[in-house]
Every structure is written in structure tokens, then in C-alpha cells.
Amino acid sequence: MANARTKLGRQLTYAEKVLINHLDSPNQPLERGSSYVDLRPDRVAMQDATAQMAxxxxxxxxxxxxxxPTTTHADHLIQAKVEGKHDLLTASKTNEEVYDFLESVCAKYGAGFGNPEVE
Structure with a gap:
């Protein structure tokens, strides 16, 4: 981290700290707007609306x-319209196929699945 601060000549934002700590090559040159970086994440968390494509x-x-370690959280497809329990039940029925797919793919590949009825 100190190396990155020295290279950039300024304090780092939180986002920069997270990215720098996960660089594949920590000593690579960093130039805002022009550098391409390879990252080594230590955890992946996805939400249901975009996890399908991922x-x-x-x-x-x-x-x-x-x-x-990877998890998919099924909570972004729930629309707040009436009240919590009703909205959850509606989302569970409306998105049943999506939730079933996400749950099965998570089980197949060793990822955690956050069921909307449990979270």
C-alpha cells in the first residue's frame, strides 16, 4: 500500500486500496484512464439480477x-409494492425459474446461494 501511495504521490481512495490489494502484479505501472489491470479477487458476491449472466x-x-468463495444473493428482484411478506411471496412466484436456476448452478459449482425467503 505504501508503495502505491509513493508511486501515485497522494492518499488513496477506498476503491483504489481495494483494487491495489487485489492486483495480479502489484508493481505494474498504474496510470489513471490508460492502465489495464489483472485482478486476483479473494471473494465473489453476486446479486440475482446480474448473476444469471455471470x-x-x-x-x-x-x-x-x-x-x-462465491455467493449469489437473491434479493434484487424483489419489488417493494405492498408490504414485505406479500412482496417476497410475489417475487418468489414471479422469479421462481430464475431462483431455481441460481440455486442449482450454485450447488453444482460449489457456491453459496442466499434464498430470498431465508435472507
């Missing part, structure tokens, strides 16, 4: 399981 892409990678 999992479909992962499935084409030919891997047997996730490489780092």
Missing part, C-alpha cells in the same frame, strides 16, 4: 467449481 458465462469456462 453464471452462464462461467459455465462456458469448463471449470468444475469456483476458485474462490
Amino acid at each position: 453464471w452462464l458465462q462461467f459455465m462456458t469456462a469448463g471449470l468444475d467449481k469456483v476458485a474462490v
Whole structure:
């Protein structure tokens, strides 16, 4: 971290600290707006609305399981319209196919799944 501060000549934002701590090559040159970086995440957390596409892409990678702890949280497809329990029940019915897919793909590849009825 001190090395990055020295290189950039200023204090780092929280986002910069997170990214720098996960760089594949910590000593690579960093130039805002022009550097490309390879990252090594230590955890992946996804939400249901975008996880579907991420999992479909992962499935084409030919891997047997996730490489780092991974979770999918089913809570972004719930629309607040009436009240909590009613909205949750409506979302569970409306998005049943999505939730079933996410739950099964998480089980297949060793990821955690946060069921909307439990979270």
C-alpha cells in the first residue's frame, strides 16, 4: 500500500486500496484512464439480477467449481409494492425459474446461494 501511495504521490481512495490489494502484479505501472489491470479477487458476491449472466458465462469456462468463495444473493428482484411478506411471496412466484436456476448452478459449482425467503 505504501508503495502505491509513493508511486501515485497522494492518499488513496477506498476503491483504489481495494483494487491495489487485489492486483495480479502489484508493481505494474498504474496510470489513471490508460492502465489495464489483472485482478486476483479473494471473494465473489453476486446479486440475482446480474448473476444469471455471470453464471452462464462461467459455465462456458469448463471449470468444475469456483476458485474462490462465491455467493449469489437473491434479493434484487424483489419489488417493494405492498408490504414485505406479500412482496417476497410475489417475487418468489414471479422469479421462481430464475431462483431455481441460481440455486442449482450454485450447488453444482460449489457456491453459496442466499434464498430470498431465508435472507
